[in-house]
Amino acid sequence: MTPDSSAETKINLYAPHIMSGDSTGRIIWTVAAAMLPALAYSSFIHGINTLLLILVCAASAVAAEILFQLVTGRRITAADGSAAVTGLVLAMTLPPLLPLWMAAAGSCFAVIAAKQLFGGLGRNLFNPALAGRALLFVIWSGSMRTAWNVTSEGNIPAEKLTSYGIIPQQALDVITSTPPGEGMYNAATVIPWFTESFTAFYDFMIGQNILKALFAGNSGGLTGEAAVILVLAGGVFLLWRGVITWHIPFSFLISLSFASYFFYSFTGSVSPGFITFIHIISGSVIPAAFFMAADPVTSPLTGRGMVIFGTGCGIFTFIIRSAGFYPEAAFWAILLMNAAVPLIDRITKPPVFGLNRSSK
């Protein structure tokens, strides 16, 4: 009847003895799942090169991680999915027609230099994907500015976006000068019901063609922003699954809105609200807010810290856009704020129970 205690029980000398059941692996794969619709739609819009770009990024990131861990004799942790997600996030930030070898190089740099050299998962200071993109941008600036896809309806919004400093001038040239290539899909013709309903909606709401383009993926953007609506859906999915909290995306978007609205109001723009709206939904701000800024590893720990972080991202995004030379300001703003995370963590330590508050 009585079991021999020492022989039969597998004693795990440890308290607590129950767990909530969530795991790091599951969190990481949830992020990957949330990105998939946007990336899939992007491949659909931009063609086979983009699909390959996404695959190459993910695969080379995983390969780089395994290789590095083999060489340094560490435990191989590619199965947790963090390298693959880094690759996918990197793919989101690249122009859709970028040469594949460049993407692979960026991916390797992201995983090895920005992540593994800092000690691996959880210890990196900068978002690895954005660090990889920063490197690519510095080295192959030309390709990064011109490997944009051509879209038939992209002309009008693209000009506007360039004038707001959101996309680079060179990209505008590409988008406007060349006719659509053969075999390129056009969302407006493939799924008319989609665009039609949106056209009707926006014609009714604002009456501007630009919104349809941005939402349906015809503005000529990066891989990750083919359809802002799908990226948003992914972000909402992450919020719902509890992988990210509302603090960073919302403070990011709200601070950017405020900055842009006040700036354009004071400089006497006709419709500051509309320009602000474009600022939010274009230039990769949505993917940056939900998938890059909200990355738990490189963002502050506490809610207050996250709000400071998100606000900083928003304000720097606007400053870089309006005054700076670099496009895709959101990415640079996040990298900038990444560096401030240790400081933010230090000043937003929660008040310890029974301290800092006089007891009655």
Place this chain on the structure above:
Amino acid sequence: MLLQTAIYAVLAMIGLGLIFGFFISFANRKWAVEVDPRIHEVDEVLPKGQCGGCGYPGCMAYAEAVVTNPDVPPNLCAPGKEAVAQKVAEITGKKAVALETKIAFVRCSGTYGKAIRTGVYKGVKDCVSANILVGGDKGCTYGCLGYGTCVKVCMFDALKMSPEGIPVVNPDKCTGCGKCVTVCPRNIITLVKPEIMVKVNCNSRDKGAIVRKHCQAGCIGCGMCAKSCPYGAIVIDNFLAIVDHNICLEKCSDPVCMIKCPTKVLRPAIWGTVPGFEVKEEKV
């Protein structure tokens, strides 16, 4: 044009260097802190292992103490051995006292095959941690837990974890600083003179029957050794043989106790079991 720019740059750098240099030397004079120069001299002499074996948090702290406090003896630096003790004594003007060389010795032979484990321990791989939880996962509550806290603190690379789960001391590298002795939560490691042969490779004060239940290699307190020793150097205290090493060294040349010991727990040590640690067992 280019040359001119370069010259300006060089001149600017030189100028800046001069300004800062003056400022620093001024600050150094103005806000200099008076320190007994001997503290630095002693610190220079010390081996800088920062092992803490002297009982002070680092070499500088000991240097300060030995210079300022007349009661601190100059021979506390175990890694430095004789030579350092002498120099420190010279600098501080204290009387040089002979320093006993001692090395660490792990009083446990409960390797994986021999000592049972009562459970699976999933926790921080550290003996102190494992010991907090109802005495860890080893059946024997006196034995080595084998998570290598002592190996981690050893500054001199003298301790290595054997594949059998017991740390092994390299007598050539061990300086006798005693750091491992202080971190071991079960007080298994002691410092002994290196020339001693008869050592009790066990720390268990349990009754013989309980020791046998947990470990094949433990001291069961049978008293065979005590009976066999003609010089009375061994006593059994709480079911554990205690050897008076001074008697051993002085009188004994033929340790029969080691032959008589039924569990062979009386022996020099378990050196020679780890690759890279092939130290010859001292001849009996």
Place this chain on the structure above:
Amino acid sequence: MLRRIKGGVHPHDEKKSTDDKKIAVLPLPKKLFVPVHQHIGQPSVPVVKAGDEVKKGQLIAESADGRGTPVHSPTSGKVTEIGNYPHPLYGKSPCVVIESDGLDQWQEGLLTDRSWEVLSAAEMIDIIFKNGIVGMGGAAFPTHIKLSPPKDKKIDTLIVNAAECEPYLTSDYRTMIEYADDVIKGTQIVMKILGVQKGFIGIENNKPKAISLMKEKCKGKKIEVVELETKYPQGAEKMMIKAILDKEVPSGKLPMDVGCAVQNVGSLKAVADAVEKNIPLIERVVTVTGRTVKNPVNVMAKVGTPFTELFDFCGGFRGANGKIIMGGPMMGMAQVSLDAVVVKATSGIVSIADNEVDLKEELACIRCGRCIDVCTMRLLPNVLSILSEKGQHQTAQTDYNLMDCVECGCCYYVCPSRRNIVHYIRQSKAKNAMLRNAIKTGSK
């Protein structure tokens, strides 16, 4: 009104299997191994020797320094041995082994019938001390010390801790249902001893029956029943005070510093028994439960009963056992041996099935911040664990309030990387203590 705390977790409470089971009486075990160390502090010293005849309720171990609690014989019989046997909290510990004679005879002079109303506070504290009563919630802090605060600390509120926030356990709940009058009486006794005018009973709202029963019993008695949100660790002393009185116990201080005393339900029942009937603390309600236990029960078990007897009473196990825990699954102690015995602080014994045991390797912290959200002490558990991993135990203490951690385990419960945060924190605490001792001995 429902009272809440910030932070905490919602583990599945698993109380269904035992919460409406009456407290059964365990058949008299043949041998009892009564540990002499049953409270926080120095172990008591046995006053009987092998061969002595003892009666039920007889003193068998006395406090060595006056701060500990005495231990009494749980039944009548013969002392066969005083030796080291497994203790659920301290590994091996000296036990008085009593072979029962099957008669269960009380010692003379016990089972009196006196009224608490005529006794003075000092007399009652003495009775409580002599009857060896400790905090029965798990910490086993001697009750008489808790009830005699220093003169300068004015206590004005008594809180009865009936939250029972640990999953699986129902012993406090059953005590409240079946010994409601004793619990109320105990509360009144303690209120008289402390001279307080206001008492609260804090009960989590997953126990509606207990709430309504207690409310009914407390009518006209200066005791208020407070409904608490079901959340772990609601039953931690500091959280209880925060939820009920909205006062924070200052860091490093005790509840008495905010004028509070917190007592466990079981202790109050024991206090009532001791004061009115002069019965020492020799038995307690224990919940024996878990997915692998055939018939989970609440049982009145004598102190010193081996766990094996309890599991036999439950009909043994079904399926493979992962581990046996004394206490709740969040803070309880996994047992290395089923020969461990019931002590005064054993509120329950929980078995965890083989497939519930999580042996996955821990990963690096991904800074998700979940541990910070659930930490009721508002610490940074992940930072503490990383500092401990790097060996910076002193920094953890000076900059990150290591010592305020109550080791409730919420951080580990939610950690997606399965980091042994509580264990890291304990390691830091242990190593800092070692360092303190080393410095103390070094300076002498």
